[in-house]
Amino acid sequence: MVTAPFVTRRQPGLAGRLWYGGASLRSARWAGEHGMNFLTSSVIRAEESEDFAEIQLAQVRMFRAHHPxxxxxxxxxxxxxxxxxxxxxxxxxxxxxxxxxRTPRTAAPQGPGRMLFARDLLGTSAEMARRLYAHAAFREARPGAGLVD
Known part of the structure; x- marks a missing residue:
């Protein structure tokens, strides 16, 4: 049996820079089990609830519960x-x-996949800060948040 040679490159720190975007509890768990960083989406699956913040919070907790x-x-x-x-x-x-x-699509899960869209946030920076800090998933994600350190 002949195998083709290949080159693998090792990039120090690459694993710490990879992000997995997910929309479900299953994808949050997968990302955690594989040691990835996790980006919870603005379009998510309404699996156990129809409350967007509650669903995102459950995803963050699922991810961290399964992450090393x-x-x-x-x-x-x-x-x-x-x-x-x-x-x-x-x-x-x-x-x-x-x-x-865009707001009407946020009222209820959409389609057979029960996809739920986040409401768009519009306002001044001070208004945005208040609304974000009121969002349960934002408070949970915030300490480790950011695609750039």
């Missing part, structure tokens, strides 16, 4: 956040129309 680093495992949260601090009145009106058009 436990509570220190890195998690980032996917949400659409539109700060308006420097927006003109016309830009703000455009953003508000955009959010208004």
């Amino acid at each position: 680093d436990g509570e220190r495992a890195r998690v980032s949260q996917g949400l659409v956040v539109i700060p308006t601090d420097s927006a003109t009145a016309a830009q703000r009106a455009k953003y508000e129309a955009y959010v208004e058009k």
